Amino acid sequence: MAEVEISQLHKTYPGGGRPATRDVSLTVADGEFMVLLGPSGCGKTTLLRMIAGLELPDRGSVRIGGRDVTYRAPRERNLSMVFQSYAVFPHKKVADNIGFGLAMRKADRAVIQDKIAWAAGLLQLEDYLDRYPSQLSGGQRQRVAVARAIVMEPDVLLMDEPLSNLDALLRLQFRAELKKLLTDLGTTCVYVTHDQVEALSLGERVAVMKDGEIVQCGPPMEVYDSPASEFIGGFIGSPPMNFLDATLRRDGGEAVIEVAGQRSAAPGSWAAFAEGPVRIGVRAETITAHRAERSGALRAVTEVAEPLGSTTLVTAVLGEQRIKVQVPPDFPVGAGDDLWLDLRADRLSCYERDTGRVLVSDR
Amino acid sequence: MTAAGTAAPDRAAAPDAGVDRAPLARRRRNRMLVQVACLAITAFMAAPMYLITLAAFSTRESLNAFPKSFAPADVSTETLRSFLGATGVVPSFLNSLVVGLLTLVLSVAIGTPAGYALARHVFAGRDAYQLFLLFTRALPIVVLSVPLARFFITAGLSDTVLAVALLHTALALPTTVLITASIFTAVPRDLEEAALVFGCTRASAFRQVVAPLALPGIAAASLFTFVLSWNEVLGAAVLTLTNRTLPAQVLGSLQWSPLPYRFAGGFALLVPALIFIFVMRRYLLNMWGTTLR
Structure with a gap:
């Protein structure tokens, strides 16, 4: 187990115009589960x-456990990896696949056997050790790939979208298993995914990437609740965060926001911001909807209501802007109904209109 | 494939009476035409083989008879036995074998790394190199043979099996390189990278993972090389006088040899090539990139 320190890593693929990663720096603590999240082409896999x-990077450095490994061969880094395609060797039996890394290290036969048995037990592969990968299902092959990675007792475990080739149900089940397994092992882990749900559910920290740069890095709930930019708020969460054009005003020392001619309270700390046009970020589930008029709530008209089982997702029109609101499943609402939306001031985020960057006040 | 002419169950009074069946009929007709074309091509290839085989197993008398029958009338191995007993046939058969094996080893040893490089690396001039490989086949062997013969005389290799093997290697290399390139392309890169991560060097990753997966395809490519060498006659005839390969031997003695000898010679050349193709037919499909394994 070891810490991973990435410093100013820059890489442009030959023939590629834009750099795949731009001077990326990131430190993953010993034993931490770090998720790299971003849309395709953002440089997360390259990283x-x-x-x-x-x-190999064009410049910058990679240190694992304090040792510089930037230009070292993969086998000199004491890490293991789970590939998106599993990359299980088709010509080797499951047991030989799991023990491959140890055999390459010329470990003792008995030790290898013990380790294979241990990993097979953890991943419920005991019955399949004598089979070839072609005789296994996709989920089982993925288990083999994970078993092969953990028997190495690596300093760092790297995972490249390991769940993306599994069907939805299996993915859900294996996600929980993977989290438990990796928490128990306590290995430093870097996990790449484009699936924001996976990132939020697995990571201790999530690094959101865009265009080769890390745009926000923090605990999942922090990234979810206070996205550092409109891009992140729109990328993470389902439905994505609502962004409303609004005007920030000060009314007797108190900050208020004005949306479509209506006023709503703003966090007290926003009084420090300059008055003027801003964008307000608000999550669908932090809005409380009422059917009767309420002071301080914004009046909107229901456009469509989609029952999702556990909740109902309402799309409402506020002035000329659309806003998604999550209401309880038994909330009586239909298209054309009036709604009064209560935005909880403490759950709002404020963004610069031009750049989409979050405004923060030193509270 | 199912027979094209299979009659559909009678559905005159069925609920789909109003259905336009013309597209279905068109499909059936097209499928039948494809079948007919396949049969015609097969017959075109098989007829000479059949006739040669028939002639090789006929007696001298029935060969000269007219009209000839298409069914085997009097089977005898007399013609074949006299062919095998003729001077130079057995040594040239062995020469062919040695040349074929040498060609196989040399072209695999040289062509496989080139194929691997084409499959795995992007380098300047890669496309030009691939095209250039094919150009080497554009030169007629006859044109190549004369300067080569001169060169081999200076090098002291003239009239040796090695000289023929070298020529055949040069002829086989373009196909070997291109075929092995397609085989290596079919081995997923992820597997090689996984091997690297799990403790392999580039060389041992190749040995442990890439080679075992590519082996069936490489075997097919090398058999192809062998057949190519086995059937090549012009170069072999120009480069050698005494150490002839079987085709060169047969060709060289065609003018003055009797008719039965020619048929027996044709048969002796045909059989090994057929056996090799039969053995490798499973790999032929993946050689053209359809599937790996």
């Missing part, structure tokens, strides 16, 4: 491959 040594 992971540079940690693995499968790709």
